[in-house]
Amino acid sequence: MSGEKTGLILAGGPLNLAFAEPFIRKQFYSWIVTADAGLSVCMELSLKPNLAVGDFDTLGRERMEEIRKNTGWEFEVHSPQKDETDMELAVGAVLRAGCRKVHVLGATGGRLDHELSNILLMLWARRQGLSMELYDERNRLFLLEAPEDSGTRFLKKEAYGSYVSFLPLTEQVKGITLMGFRYPLIKKDLSIFENPGLCVSNELAEQEARLFFEEGALICVESKD
Structure with missing residues (x-):
């Protein structure tokens, strides 16, 4: 449907920047959210996120506070003792922003439990009215x-x-x-x-x-x- 808002989530998994940069530049994203260590990727790609979300146990709280202080970007910081994954929090943020479609980079190729959780999350997201697509240099899901x-x-x-x-x-x-x-x-x-x-x-x-x-x-x- 034309006019639908498309978001981008940068997750904390492995991501080939040589793939990610041209992929992102070819798109127009209404809303960009980073999940935990995806914030580092966002900075390496010289992107400004609308929101950085997560418990930041992977990135590190000290590094997170340094970035927040130096950029003034909006952060949503959660305790590591939580029921949702950082990806679930990021998907929730994209939904609140009114997106109906989201591309996700950095959701595959790392910890298998995280990857499987991200794949299963696609069905939940669809039931909320959000279409998720996961990308890496070899796969589209x-x-x-x-x-x-x-x-x-x-x-x-x-x-x-x-x-x-x-x-x-x-x-x-x-x-x-x-x-x-x-x-x-x-x-x-x-x-x-x-x-x-x-x-x-x-x-x-x-x-x-x-x-x-x-x-x-x-x-x-x-x-x-």
């Missing part, structure tokens, strides 16, 4: 949920990488049909317990491919070698 995303088009000229995988985020994803892919499907069910790898490492066989499904939620991973 986003959520698809029936019925609204059934019929999603994938264009070869816009593909983030050569490979497209669909992973179940709900116990079952029913009635998957893949058209225009190297490995097509017709009305197949995808189950976490029975065949979770059924739709891994597919490829577009035509210039345009389509995904249809009847029930459930999927994580789509577009990736490159």
Whole structure:
């Protein structure tokens, strides 16, 4: 939908600056939020965040206070003894800013518990009206949920990488049909317990491919070698 506000979250995980800088420069972001050590990345990229949020246990409180004093930026500081992750806090801030879409960098490639939590958070965010997309130099991850995303088009000229995988985020994803892919499907069910790898490492066989499904939620991973 045109006119929707798109936010950017810089998380504290590993991030290749040579990838991040041109990626960010090509976008227009209405709101920029950093989560904990993502603040350092923001400074290295010469960006001004609208809000820096987190417990700052990774960045360090002393460094955080130094940055706050020298920049005058807005901070939302939390205790390390909290129920939410720093990413959850950042997503909440983006929602409060009225964004309906957010790109997230630095959410993958580090601690696996953090990465899995960030991926699972995409479903919660969608239920709040926010579409999350996670990016790194090799992968783009986003959520698809029936019925609204059934019929999603994938264009070869816009593909983030050569490979497209669909992973179940709900116990079952029913009635998957893949058209225009190297490995097509017709009305197949995808189950976490029975065949979770059924739709891994597919490829577009035509210039345009389509995904249809009847029930459930999927994580789509577009990736490159």
